[in-house]
Amino acid sequence: EVQLVESGGGLVQPGRSLRLSCTASGFTFGDYAMSWVRQAPGKGLEWVGFIRSKAYGGTTEYAASMKGRFSISRDDSKSIAYLQIISLKTEDTAVYYCTRSRIISGTYVFDSWGQGTLVTVSS
Amino acid sequence: SYELTQPPSVSVSPGQTASITCSGDKLGDTYACWFQRKPGQSPVLVIYQDAKRPSGIPERFSGSNSGNTATLTISGTQAMDEADYYCQAWDSSTVLFGGGTKLTVL
Numbered sequence: 001e002v003q004l005v006e007s008g009g010g011l012v013q014p015g016r017s018l019r020l021s022c023t024a025s026g027f028t029f030g031d032y033a034m035s036w037v038r039q040a041p042g043k044g045l046e047w048v049g050f051i052r053s054k055a056y057g058g059t060t061e062y063a064a065s066m067k068g069r070f071s072i073s074r075d076d077s078k079s080i081a082y083l084q085i086i087s088l089k090t091e092d093t094a095v096y097y098c099t100r101s102r103i104i105s106g107t108y109v110f111d112s113w114g115q116g117t118l119v120t121v122s123s
Numbered sequence: 124s125y126e127l128t129q130p131p132s133v134s135v136s137p138g139q140t141a142s143i144t145c146s147g148d149k150l151g152d153t154y155a156c157w158f159q160r161k162p163g164q165s166p167v168l169v170i171y172q173d174a175k176r177p178s179g180i181p182e183r184f185s186g187s188n189s190g191n192t193a194t195l196t197i198s199g200t201q202a203m204d205e206a207d208y209y210c211q212a213w214d215s216s217t218v219l220f221g222g223g224t225k226l227t228v229l
Contacts, residue, residue: 035218037166045158045166045209047218061216064124097165104172107154107213111177113165 002026002112004098009117012088020117022081022098029079030054033101033108036072036083038094039116046094048072050101050108051081088121095119124214125149127221134227141197143224145210148191153212155193157186160223161206169208170195202228 008020022034035050049062051072060072071084081098095118099110125148135141145155157170168177170186173193183198193212197204205228210221 037220044207044223045160045211045220047220050218063217105154107172109156109168109171110158110166110211111168111171113167115165 002100004100004112004114006096006098006114006117009096009119011120011122013123014088014090014121016088017084017086018088018119020083020085020096020098020119022083022114024079024081024100027100029074030076033103034072034074034081035099035101035108035110036070036081037097037099037110037113038092039097040091040094043094048083048096085119088119090121093119093121124217124219127210127212127219129208129210129221129224131222132225132227134229135197135200136229137202138199141200141204141226141228143195143197143208143210143226145193145195145221146191147212147219149214150191150193150212151188153214155186155188156211157184157193157195158209158211159204159206160209166209197226200226200228204228 003025005023033052036048051060073082095116097116098114100112101108102111127147154172158166160166173188174186
């Protein structure tokens with residue numbers, strides 16, 4: 001069974017940094033791209049970015065609004081994907097989900113989601 | 124990139140058919156996916172590649188994508204289908220989500 005467990009969320013002051021983790025199990029982690037999606041209170045889903053598998057270069061892509069402060073990395077030996085956020089702003093308050101991204105007919109499909117971790121940015 | 128536009132809300136009676144649309148300038152050039160999100164739960168993929176259902180998703184969920192509009196159709200809607208639904212598509216290497224539609228089963 002595919003499982004994705006996010007951790008690292010909590011209450012953080014504006015301007016600080018945070019690293020979220022997504023620990024995967026139940027599948028060969030290194031074969032898949034991994035994405036991060038967030039949902040602010042009362043808002044819709046917002047894509048943060050994703051990291052390709054090593055077979056596809058392990059490169060990253062980010063939403064235009066996320067470039068610069070958000071960084072995604074992965075450790076295939078530990079089956080963990082990371083999301084680093086620097087210079088946190090109150091508007092970064094959201095539940096952050098990691099998703100497994102499966103290539104189907106040349107496009108990535110978010111076929112499994114974690115339970116999410118809440119990040120609250122407040123002084 | 125372009126935007127994906129969904130109606131904020133759709134209402135349907137139990138047993139009837141619900142249709143949720145997603146419009147975008149280039150949507151017809153790519154595949155659309157749909158996600159269901161119930162309160163307190165994580166999103167669940169219900170349709171991918173416009174019309175395919177993942178394993179475990181009931182047959183009453185179907186999808187289509189033509190022109191600039193993708194449509195999620197739920198036939199014989201049940202109370203358990205009440206949720207927020209989001210369409211999603213790729214534009215080059217960027218992911219787009221629609222604003223979400225709250226489906227109410229009255």
